[in-house]
Amino acid sequence: MNIGTEARPSTSAATAEKAFSFISKGWREVRDSADADFQLMSARAKSFKNLATSFDRELENFFNSASPFSVPSRGSTSPTEIDFVKRLQPKLSEFRRVYSSPDFSRKVLDKWKPRPKIRIDLSAIRSAIVSEVEENEGGIIDFHDRDRFWGGRKVQLKEFRWEWRGESEESQKEWEPIRALKTRLREFERKSSSSEILSNIKNNKFVEKVKSSLKAICKEPQESKEVPPLDVPELLAYLVKQSGPFLDQLGFQKDICDKIVEAFCSKRKNRLLLRSLSSGETSVLENENINDELDLRIASVLRSTGHCYDDGLWTDSVNHDSADRKRHVAIVTTASLPWMTGTAVNPLFRAAYLSKSAKQKITLLVPWLCKSDQELVYPNSLVFSSPEEQETYIRNWLEERVGFKADFKISFYPGKFSKERRSIIPAGDTSQFVSSKEADIAILEEPEHLNWYHHGRRWTDKFNHVVGIVHTNYLEYIKREKNGALQAFFVKHINNWVTRAYCHKVLRLSAATQDLPKSIICNVHGVNPKFLRVGEKVAAERQLGQETFSKGAYFLGKMVWAKGYKELIDLLAKHKNDLEDFKLDVFGNGEDAHEVQSVAKTLDLNLNFLKGRDHADDSLHGYKVFINPSVSDVLCTATAEALAMGKFVVCADHPSNEFFRSFPNCLTYKSSEDFVARVKEALANEPQPLTPEQRYNLSWEAATQRFMEYSELDRVLNNTEETAGSSNANRKMTKSISMPSLSEVVDGGLAFAHYCLTGNEILRLATGAIPGTRDYDKQHCKDLHLLPPQVQNPIYGW
The missing domain is CATH 1.20.1270 (Substrate Binding Domain Of Dnak; Chain:A; Domain 2)
Structure with a gap:
């Protein structure tokens, strides 16, 4: 112890x-x-x-x-x-x-x-x-x-x-x-x-x-404002987003790609939301498109590194700098008067009504055919010895119908008529016939047709904004030919190829056309004002108790099988007994005229064939019913004209007629039995007069307004910027200038590959091109006063 x-x-x-x-x-x-x-x-x-x-x-x-x-x-x-x-x-x-x-x-x-x-x-x-x-x-x-x-x-x-x-x-x-x-x-x-x-x-x-x-x-220490680097999910999301062209060709739908991008970006979006809420700031990510937010994120990272991207590969954009402060719009089409086809008439009216505005100058670029081709295309053996003579004819025809003098320029480019395709193919580089000073905005009427064999400068390189307008359902025509299914498969992908490479925006007149890249559906065509005046005259006569329609039914169209003649003969032959007293006058000229008339005569159909004439001709005003059984049209101009004149229209229940269904005088059918019922209904009743709103919807004023809106041309002409959330002070960066786009690189690569392939004469001939159309010939040089191609584009060395 x-x-x-x-x-x-x-x-x-x-x-x-x-x-x-x-x-x-x-x-x-x-x-x-x-x-x-x-x-x-x-x-x-x-x-x-x-x-x-x-x-x-x-x-x-x-x-x-x-x-x-x-x-x-x-x-x-x-x-x-x-x-x-x-x-x-x-x-x-x-x-x-x-x-x-x-x-x-x-x-x-x-x-x-x-x-x-x-x-x-x-x-x-x-x-x-x-x-x-x-x-x-x-x-x-x-x-x-x-x-x-x-x-x-x-x-x-x-x-x-x-x-x-x-x-x-x-x-x-x-x-x-x-x-x-x-x-x-x-x-x-x-x-x-x-x-x-x-x-x-x-x-x-x-x-x-x-x-x-x-x-x-x-001196006070400055806070670090470094932008955090990209993480792996953001890089993968951007790769998927920019791989849209490849995935689209492989059959992946766009919404699937969007869901993948959203899945990759969801975690970072949640982190940003938590950070903004914890700091007491108002978050803008909740109502923001995840794709736009990803673009701005990539742009901010690139900007923090000092990177500045101005354009894609193989591009040379033109900066507009006009001394008169007016924009220049070039309308390029594949046909011209006196050939009475949609691609000749509608671009002409578009140029006239766009020129009414003082904001822009308009140039209409139409094909010039040599005399041998004019005899094959233009009706009544009408030929022109010079472009000036044809321009005079075009302006007189237009002024007679619109009622005002349109102030726009008409230019010609070399073209050749293809008997097999029954269309005009450009010869040489069409874009070179628009001067560099006026190369600002381009409107390509039938962009796929213009660029099938285009061997020249890329349209989007020379012009600041390129809009394509799809007029024709070529796949429907090709399917009717021999080996049509195989040809339609290749043509479908070629159309996707050229429209993606050469256009910024594509307008489809109806859903009857193929779904092209960068496209939207909108009817941007109107009706000749002369037809609206006829409709107003008919309505006034009906109010006075006068008889307005003294004739029955008629059909008008170019006499080729694909324009609805096959469907018309099949319907009349199948219901010959049900329509025993029904008589139909047919107006039209074309390559299949003799064959169509022979078949109708063999089947003993009650059809009266007459020569083709203008739909505004006085002899057609007395008909009450317009029959149009065609399912190959994209948007039939004759149907719109008949409605404007106050007539009944009997047409198929088809996407090409979607725009006309809202009019009470448009009678659609789904079967052959419905066709008979609609024809009898139209013959037994009187059509209703058009309301002012319906007349305006058919006019070219309304069509021009729709075109300016859906093509984004009003924004381009007013020099406005397309930025998401431009009112937000935090969204001051322009995505297209701040970062490269894989889509632009792909489009540039497609254009470069197309240029290389169309430069080979053997490949051109193998795909159905007219021999010698890579450059214009001597006759074109003489008619259009052009230098020979060897002088304008010399080849040095090999």
């Missing part, structure tokens, strides 16, 4: 010694760190003291240099400026003496010593030591006692607890002496009346050094 009792004090003393050894070691480290900081502060104070001494020397130099200004005569005083500086010198000396004294330095060091918000509480150590030491004579350690002996020497402990308080907001501000010095210097500059003395002081090197030192001391 005695042994144990004697051992406890020694064990407790050893434990306490270890504890204080640990504490003293930590205290020494803190003391050494504080000493180093105090030495640094002392060095800076000495440096400031040296600056003050240098300032005294500068003042003495100043007085010496200012001595010529003084007047040493009796009774006079020194200039005001010199007196002011002399009065200021004792104050500056006093200021230097006070702020360089040891007491001031000690106060500064006491005030500026490091005081982090650290609280060191040794109560736990004290409790542990006390618990180990018994309360006996030799082992009691009282920490609250002021004077104790430890290890043979007197130790003074004050509570053995200390606290480093954090710096207050005032201590973080500008140091009081520096602020006072800056204030007095500003007062000196303001009170001094001598500009020369003031300029000498301002230009003094010492003053400049003082100012630079003060700026360095008071």
Whole structure:
């Protein structure tokens, strides 16, 4: 027991010694760190003291240099400026003496010593030591006692607890002496009346050094605004998004790609939402399209790296800079009057009504055919000896129908007529017939037709905005030919190819056409104003009780099987008995005229074939019912004209007639039995007069307005930018300028590949091109006054 009792004090003393050894070691480290900081502060104070001494020397130099200004005569005083500086010198000396004294330095060091918000509480150590030491004579350690002996020497402990308080907001501000010095210097500059003395002081090197030192001391650290780098999900999402052209050709739907992109970007979107909500900011991501948000994210990262992307590969965009401040619009079409086809008539009216606006200048580019081809295409053996003669015919025909003189330019490009395709194929580079100064906006009527064999400059390279308008359902025509299914397969992909490569925007007149890239469905065709005037005349006669329609039914169209003649003969042959008393007059000319008439005669159908004529001809006004069984049309112009004249129209329930279903005089049928019922209904009743709203929807004014809206031409002409959320201050970057687009690269690659393939004559002939159409021939050079192709485009070397 005695042994144990004697051992406890020694064990407790050893434990306490270890504890204080640990504490003293930590205290020494803190003391050494504080000493180093105090030495640094002392060095800076000495440096400031040296600056003050240098300032005294500068003042003495100043007085010496200012001595010529003084007047040493009796009774006079020194200039005001010199007196002011002399009065200021004792104050500056006093200021230097006070702020360089040891007491001031000690106060500064006491005030500026490091005081982090650290609280060191040794109560736990004290409790542990006390618990180990018994309360006996030799082992009691009282920490609250002021004077104790430890290890043979007197130790003074004050509570053995200390606290480093954090710096207050005032201590973080500008140091009081520096602020006072800056204030007095500003007062000196303001009170001094001598500009020369003031300029000498301002230009003094010492003053400049003082100012630079003060700026360095008071400079606040700038926050880092680095844009975080892209992570793997964002890169994968952008790759999927930009791979849309490839995935589209492979059969992937667009909504599937959007879902994949949204899945990759959902995590980051959630993080941004949480960050914005936690900071109290209003988030704009909730109502933002995830694709646009991804584009802006990529753009911000690229911009932070200094990258600037202006265009895609193989591109050379033209910046519009017109001296007359007017935009130029070039309308390129595949046919011309007097060939009465949709691609000849509708672009002509479009040019006339677009030219009514003073905002733009219009050029209509139509094909020029040599006399041998004119005899095959134009009706009634009508031929022209020069482009000027044909232009006069076109303008007279147009002015007679629109009722005003249209101010637009008509140009011609070389073309050749293909008997197999029954259409005009451009010869040479069509884009070269629009000058570079006028190459601003291009409207390609039938863009796939114009570019099947186009071997020249890319339209989107030469023009700032290219709009394609699809007129014809070529796939429906090709399926009727031999091996039509195989040909339609290739033509479908070629159409996708050329429209993607050469157009910025594609308008489809109806859903009857194939779904092309960058396309939207909208009827941008109107009706000749002459037909609307006929309809108004018919309505006025009906109000007076006069008989308006004295004839029955008729059909009008180019006499080729694909224009609805096959469907018409099949319906009449199948229901010959149901329509026994029904007579139909047929107006049209064409390559299949003889064959169509022979089949109708063989089946003993009650059809009366007449020569083709203009639909506005007076002889057609008396018919009450227009029959149109065609399912190959995209948007039949004759149907719209018949409705405008107040007639009944019997047509198939087909996407090409979707626009006409809202008119009460349009009677659609789904089966052959419905066809018979609709024909009898039309013959037994009178058509309803058109309302003002219905007449406007059929007019070219309304069609032009729809075209400007859906082609985005109004935005382009007004120089407005297409940016999502442009009103938001945080959306000031333009995506197309900030980042490259894989779609543009793909389109450029497709255009380059198409240019290479169409330059080979063997491949052109294998795909059905007319021989020698890669360049125009000598006859075109003579008719259009052109230089030979070898002169305009010389080939050097091989």
